[in-house]
Amino acid sequence: MAFLLFLLCLILVIFTVTTMGVPNIPSLDPVNRFLKGQTDVSKIVSSDFQEFFYDQTLDHFNYRPESYTTFQQRYYINYKWWGGASNNAPIFAYLGAESPIDDALWSIGFLPENAPRFNALLVYMEHRFYGQSNPVGSMEAPNMVDAMEKSLENPDTRGYFNSAQALADYAELLLYLKNQLQAHNSPIIVIGGSYGGMLASWFRLKYPHIALGALASSAPILYFENLTPPDGYYSVVTQDFKEASQNCYTTIKQSWDVIDQLATTPSGLAYLSQKFQTCSPLSNADELKNYLKSVYSNAAQYDAPPNYPTARICQGIDGASDATDILDRIFAGVVAYMPGMSCYVTSPEVVSPSESVSQTSIGWEWQTCSELLIPLGITSEDSMFQSLPYDANVFIDNCVRSFGVGPRPHWVTTYYGGQDIKLILSKFGSNIIFSNGLRDPYSIGGVLENISENIVAIKTTEGSHCLDILSSGEADPEWLVKQRKDEANIIDRWFAEYYRNFRLL
Known part of the structure; x- marks a missing residue:
């Protein structure tokens, strides 16, 4: 049952792969989609959640005629524990990220598990363009994937698809809700995980008049150019596997050359396709190597107790140590991680x-x-992966090839900050919790040390991606239980100070 609960928390990640040898950016999601279909645990969403849609402004920052266009932004409210506007009871607002908001209703347990203690109203808001909150509505596209594709085909429409617009959505919607509920003095805590955690911290900094504080779980706000070394992510992946098993680490490290050598032989790709039971014949070695890299990275990012995925993979590899073929051992590790699959190693555009x-x-x-x-x-x-240095020019060229425009590498740190973060935020920032699990490769780009008395870092050696905000379980270790309690106690102090100042004023 504990393992099933673990898998229940692993539904929302996508590691896209490429045959061009360019490392893609693993999705920043609280939970893991790589194992979708690997659990029979049902998604149970409380009937206390009510679905609503808000006429959201398309463009918050311009005054052209098209800026006044609106779209339907989806959000959910749970009134079950709310103490009411007359008591100035607080609001917990979950900031949706790069996926439909539906899964957050059952997987993000920090809000409903702490709502009774604080008599809090729960609001879950969907990020623009995801789920049913796409400006390209159902009349123009038959389903959510088609709507996303149609949105990005239009250069004008996709111009509204960015984090600043999303934060402004959340600001406008929260102010609307406070007005509708006559909850003008109810303090708001924004909560998010991964990219959503980045949004939560940025929201507190950009909209301190709306949010009293923020819980930013596994938010790599420092993983941008010139702030974190590019090889940080895969160095943590390597360390996770080394800690699981030195033999496993060595086997993986040695396997890449074997795959390359086989792929150059006349029947090598056919042999590899058969060996790894691929869903379709491999067309080149990169398909297999990128898939394996995604499996290992995914396992490290979501390396959660009680059944640590890196340990599971290594148990599969080490357990097949009698096999003379190194690739048999590698495949045994994949099967140990994802048992019962009908086939493996999908094409580049398919996740599973x-x-x-x-x-x-x-x-x-x-x-x-x-x-x-x-x-x-x-x-x-020392990496267990083949060398692949970060090349900004190659990455930018690929983006231009896909969208006709290139990235703005320095915009995030220009708009939100990041340089000299301790010096800057200690002067004007407050009420942010940065939580990280050090098994998470993205933690290398997170805030791992306290910045001030009210901007605190909570890190756990055995933790991984967003564990603290996921639904709790009976098998949770003591350090995870303590982490969640510490976060709730910090929020309690924020509320106590707010209500004390409110009474004085």
Whole structure:
């Protein structure tokens, strides 16, 4: 049951791969979609959640006629524990990220699990262009994937698809809700994980008059150019596997050359296709290598207890140590991670046999090809992966090829900051919790040390991506239980100070 609960928390990540040898940017999602279909645990969404749609402004920053166009932004409210506007009871607002908001209703448990303590209203808001909040409505596209594709085909429409517009959406919607509920003095805490955690921290900095504080879980706000070394992500992946098993690490490190050598032989690709039970014949070695890289990276990013995925893969590899063929051992590790699959190693545009191209894979490619350019590369000789240094020019060229425009590498740090973050935020920032699990490769770009008394970093050695905001389980280790309690206690102090100042004023 504990393993099933673990898998339940692993539904929303997409690691797109490419045959061009350029490292893609792993999706920043609280939970993991790579194992979709691998669990029979049902998604249970409380009937206390009510669905609403808001006529959201398309363009918050211009006054052209088209800027006044609106679209339907979806959000959910749970009134079950709310103490009411008359008591100035607080509001917990979850900021949706690069996926439909639906899954957050059952997977993000920090809000409903702490709502009774604070008598809080729960609001879950969907990010523009994802889910049912796409400016290209159902009348223009038959489903959400088609709507995303249609949105990005139009250079004018996709120009409204960025984090600044999304934050303005959340600001406008939250002010609207406070007005509608007559909750003018109810303090708001914004909560998000991964990219949503970045949004939460940025929201507190950009809209301090709306949000009293922010919980930013696994938010790599420093993983941009000149702030974090490009090889940081894959260095953490390597370390996770080394800690799981030195033999496993060595086997993986040695496997890449074997794949390359086989692929150059006349029947090598056919042999590899058979060996790895691919869903379709391999057309080149990169398809297999990028798939394996995604499997390993995914396992490290979501390396959560009680059944750590890196350990599972290594148990599969080490357990097949009697096999003379190194690729048999590698495949045994893949099967140990994803048992019961009918086939493996899908084509570049497919994440798993159960899911083809998705809203997230399409939308995330645009976001990382416009403003969220996270430099990833592999340079360390100690890495379990083949060398692939980050080349900004190659990455930009690929983006231009896909969208006709290139990224703005320095815009995020220009608009939100990041340089000298401790010096700057200690002067004017407050009430942000940055939480990270150090097994998460993205933690290398997170805030890992306290910036001030009210901008705090909570890190766990055994933790991974966004564990603290996911739904709790009976098998949760003590350090995870403590982490969640510490975060709730910090928020409690924020509320106590707010209500004390409110009474004085």
